Amino acid sequence: MANAPENIRALQDDRVFEIVWSTDRTDRLPYKFLRGQCPCAGCVDEFTGIRTLDVNTVLDDIHPVNLSFTGNYALKILWSDTHDTGLYTWDRLEMLCRQYTAASE
Numbered sequence: 001m002a003n004a005p006e007n008i009r010a011l012q013d014d015r016v017f018e019i020v021w022s023t024d025r026t027d028r029l030p031y032k033f034l035r036g037q038c039p040c041a042g043c044v045d046e047f048t049g050i051r052t053l054d055v056n057t058v059l060d061d062i063h064p065v066n067l068s069f070t071g072n073y074a075l076k077i078l079w080s081d082t083h084d085t086g087l088y089t090w091d092r093l094e095m096l097c098r099q100y101t102a103a104s105e
Contacts, residue, residue, distance in 0.1 A: 002094040004072060010064050017064075019097060027097035035062045035079055037096055038086035 007020040016028045036055035038044075043053035059081065066078040070087055078084040088096075 002090040004090050005093070008067070008075060010067065012063065015063065019093060021094070021097075027101065029093075029097060029100055031062050031064065032058050032060060033100055034077075034088070034096065035081075035083070038083065039088070039092060040086040042083075042085055 003021070005019045005021050007018075009018045010031075011018055011028075014028070015031050017031070017034060019027045019029065021027065036053065036058050038053060044051050061080070063080045064077050065080055066084075068076045068078075070076050074087040074089045075093065076084065076087055
């Protein structure tokens with residue numbers, strides 16, 4: 001189970017979230033990538049696990065409007081497309097960071 005990040009910042013100019021996990025690990029996730037990976041029932045079929053959100057329909061200028069924490073285990077994002085039902089748990093965020101980093105190498 002992933003520990004909570006030490007810091008999460010939305011870097012509007014770079015269009016990324018900067019997620020500081022520890023003094024020796026910081027990840028950056030593009031807004032569009034993270035929005036496209038929303039885990040909510042509106043974006044992923046609850047029964048099959050198949051993504052129903054067509055990631056190609058996520059606008060290039062998508063950005064967070066508001067960030068909040070759910071308990072001590074997840075980040076909730078209100079996106080500029082008004083979507084706000086996805087909870088990004090620390091485990092999910094860490095997995096997405098590793099996935100994005102591996103794909104970028």
